Amino acid sequence: MKIVRxxxxxxxxxxxxxxxxxxxxxxxxxxxxxxxxxxxxxxxxLKEDKLTIDHTTDEEFDQIWIPYFDLTRDYGKIxxxxxxxxxxxxxxxxxxxxxxxxxxxKWETLISFIISQNNNILRIKKCIETLCENFGAxxxxxxxxxxxxxxxxxxxxxxxxxxxxxxxxxxxxxxILETAKLxxxxxxxxxxxxxxxxxxxxxAYLLSLSGVGPKVANCILLFSMGKDESFPIDxxxxxxxxxxxxxxxxxxxxxxxxxxxxxxxxxxxAQQYLFYYIRSNPC
DNA sequence: AGCCAGGCCCAAC
DNA sequence: GTTGGGCATGGC
Numbered sequence: 001m002k003i004v005r006x007x008x009x010x011x012x013x014x015x016x017x018x019x020x021x022x023x024x025x026x027x028x029x030x031x032x033x034x035x036x037x038x039x040x041x042x043x044x045x046l047k048e049d050k051l052t053i054d055h056t057t058d059e060e061f062d063q064i065w066i067p068y069f070d071l072t073r074d075y076g077k078i079x080x081x082x083x084x085x086x087x088x089x090x091x092x093x094x095x096x097x098x099x100x101x102x103x104x105x106k107w108e109t110l111i112s113f114i115i116s117q118n119n120n121i122l123r124i125k126k127c128i129e130t131l132c133e134n135f136g137a138x139x140x141x142x143x144x145x146x147x148x149x150x151x152x153x154x155x156x157x158x159x160x161x162x163x164x165x166x167x168x169x170x171x172x173x174x175x176i177l178e179t180a181k182l183x184x185x186x187x188x189x190x191x192x193x194x195x196x197x198x199x200x201x202x203x204a205y206l207l208s209l210s211g212v213g214p215k216v217a218n219c220i221l222l223f224s225m226g227k228d229e230s231f232p233i234d235x236x237x238x239x240x241x242x243x244x245x246x247x248x249x250x251x252x253x254x255x256x257x258x259x260x261x262x263x264x265x266x267x268x269x270a271q272q273y274l275f276y277y278i279r280s281n282p283c
Numbered sequence: 284a285g286c287c288a289g290g291c292c293c294a295a296c
Numbered sequence: 297g298t299t300g301g302g303c304a305t306g307g308c
Contacts, residue, residue, distance in 0.1 A: 122307070
């Protein structure tokens with residue numbers, strides 16, 4: 001069934017899906033997007049302020065898609081506050097207006113960003129897609145195409161490197177097996193409870209997993225655990241920090257401090273506008 | 284062909 | 297505690 005909601009503001013699906021925070025949404029010929037999240041397949045389109053989601057229900061919209069798209073939060077206010085911080089941020093917001101930080105599934109985000117390391121976005125998407133098709137639960141069919149969810153930690157914990165070879169994950173395959181075993185050891189309870197932890201504790205837990213360092217951990221904190229102040233620093237953010245804020249590319253500590261001082265509790269959201277801006281306008 | 288990609292691990296200082 | 301080499305794979 002199809003649901004419609006009007007008066008949706010400060011949302012741009014292209015910016016939200018293409019800013020590098022998620023990997024499983026694809027644009028259709030008609031401009032709508034189809035993707036899988038939380039085990040559901042939906043097709044979504046926004047025309048003016050009218051949001052239409054196909055293949056869902058009123059109940060699922062309330063329980064899954066409102067939190068997923070972060071629709072209860074006032075991004076107009078957030079953008080206003082960040083834009084007042086400085087001129088670069090202001091330009092980045094003009095460019096990426098409507099970008100919202102999705103609240104994604106923790107396990108899927110964890111695996112996705114382990115795969116993301118030293119990798120490019122196109123290939124990250126292919127790796128994730130293959131992993132889901134080969135080992136994920138069937139999530140449904142939309143317009144003749146079948147979709148599969150991210151395989152659970154129980155499934156991945158029982159695979160071998162040979163099983164994963166077909167996914168072409170490279171050296172990351174072992175990280176995924178090790179992390180799946182660690183998460184499955186307590187039935188995923190620690191991972192699920194991270195949202196209620198302090199950011200510091202959640203970060204420490206993530207860093208204890210295999211293939212998760214500071215950058216990947218901060219992405220997971222921001223994109224799935226509601227830790228808005230988390231400021232992931234990758235090669236692109238280093239370039240932003242160097243080009244626009246005159247911080248040396250190796251000085252991560254100074255970048256972190258700068259983010260806290262300048263962007264405060266919305267550091268991660270600011271980071272995402274900057275990432276999207278610099279990637280779309282490289283040098 | 285060689286460099287790069289939303290970095291991390293581990294050994295050597 | 298910090299630094300640097302190595303790392304699978306494929307797009308450009």
